[in-house]
Structure formats: structure tokens, C-alpha cells
Amino acid sequence: xAIHARLAHVGVxxxxxxxxxxxxxxxxxxxxxxxxxxxxxxxxxxxxxNPQAHHQFVLVSGRPDTEGFxxxxxxxxxxxxxxxxxxxxxxALELGATEMRVVTHGNAWSCYFKDPEGNVVEAYLDTPFHxxxxxxxxxxxxxxxxxxxxxxxxxxxxxxGFMMIDEYQKQMANRLKA
Numbered sequence: 001x002a003i004h005a006r007l008a009h010v011g012v013x014x015x016x017x018x019x020x021x022x023x024x025x026x027x028x029x030x031x032x033x034x035x036x037x038x039x040x041x042x043x044x045x046x047x048x049x050n051p052q053a054h055h056q057f058v059l060v061s062g063r064p065d066t067e068g069f070x071x072x073x074x075x076x077x078x079x080x081x082x083x084x085x086x087x088x089x090x091x092a093l094e095l096g097a098t099e100m101r102v103v104t105h106g107n108a109w110s111c112y113f114k115d116p117e118g119n120v121v122e123a124y125l126d127t128p129f130h131x132x133x134x135x136x137x138x139x140x141x142x143x144x145x146x147x148x149x150x151x152x153x154x155x156x157x158x159x160x161g162f163m164m165i166d167e168y169q170k171q172m173a174n175r176l177k178a
Contacts, residue, residue, distance in 0.1 A: 003084050005123060009056045011073035013063035020059050021045055030057060031175055034133040044134050051173035054107050054133065074112070076122040082145045085111060088123040089141055097121075102141045106131035106156045107165065109148065111141065127152055130168035132161040 014020045024030045030047040033054055038044055042062050046055035060073045079085050089111045093100060097113040104110070110124035129152065137155055139148060156162050 003079060003087055005077035005079050005084075005088070007075070008053070008078040008124070009058060009076045011058035011060050011076075013069070013071045013073050014059045014061060015063050015065075017043060017045055017059045017061055021047070024057060024059075029176075031172075033172065036132070036134050038134045039136070046133055048172070049176065051169045051176055054130070054168075072119070074120040074122050076124060079123055079125050081125065082109065082141075082148060085109060085123060085125060086141055089113075092121075092123075102138060103136040104139045104148075104152050104155065105133060106135050106137075106152070106159060106162075107133070107168075109139070109141075109152070126165070127156075128165050129153060129156040130161075130163050130165050131156050131159040135159065 021032065024047055025032075030049045032045055033048050034046040036044060042060050044061075045059040047057045047059070048055050050056060058073065063069065063071055079088060089100065089102065092111075092113050096116040099112070099114045101112045102110070103112070104127070106127065107130050108124045108126050110122050112120065112122050115121055127149075139151055141148075143151070
């Protein structure tokens, strides 16, 4: 069975995150959905113009002044199921992907890896939950779908700011109308 992934969001490194945030808010009508500090110390600002998508665009601190630096932080593709995510995970490794990392963000199940030229790629699918971002916890992609869902729900319910995704999407729709 063929996987048909869809481009879902892009992260870019920024010199001046507040300036870029203002630009994308005013030019494209995006709103900030979350912001915070990742484990590596980078500041993240998640933005979206769609109440069904927690983020379509991510601003990431730490863009160096080095000429020739690639400002693309990652390229993310959405898949349809945990089975598809397992297939992407396994095929990526077979075809030379490195630095594979499997994580639940609470609102998504993801696998991150570098393609054979070192570009960071994420394949993911949404969960029925929402927790504030950035957020991440490793999980066993080889567990059954039911076990992954139960683990993720328990992990999310123990996280401050937890809500079901439909409630989060209603709140986002109201914010986008304002």
C-alpha cells in the first residue's frame, strides 16, 4: 500500500522572531497558537490560520549570521494512520535516514529523521488531544494502536492545559474570527 503524505507545516529559523511574527500575523492573518522553549533551548512560536491545524508555520530562534545557512528548520508531512507512520519510519531507515526520533507531542504522533542529505523531515498524524506546545515524550511506535492511544491520553491528561482537540479547535476558530 502506498503512503500519500501531505505537506503540513514548515519551520524556519529566525534572526528576529518578534518581527517575523508580526509580519506573518499582519500579512497572512496567522495567529500565535503556542510558544515556548524546546529542550535544546531554542525558542519556538507556533502559528496557524486554520482552526483545524495547531500550526502551519513555526518560527525558531537561533538563525546564525553565517552566509549559506539553510533557514529551513524542518519539513513536515502528514500521514493518515499509525500504520502509515510505521511504514514511513521503516522505509526511511531502509533508505538511509539517520537520527530517527519517535515522539508524541500530545496533539500529534511524530517521527523525525534526517534524509540522506541531512534535511530534517517529520512525518506525523494528529491525536484527539491538545496540550500546550512545545511538548514531547518518546513512545513505542511498535506498540499496538490501542496501546499508543492509551499511553498518549494518560500522558496528556497529566499535562497542564490538556483538552480534547475539538474544544481546542472551537477556541481557535473564535480567535481567528476576532
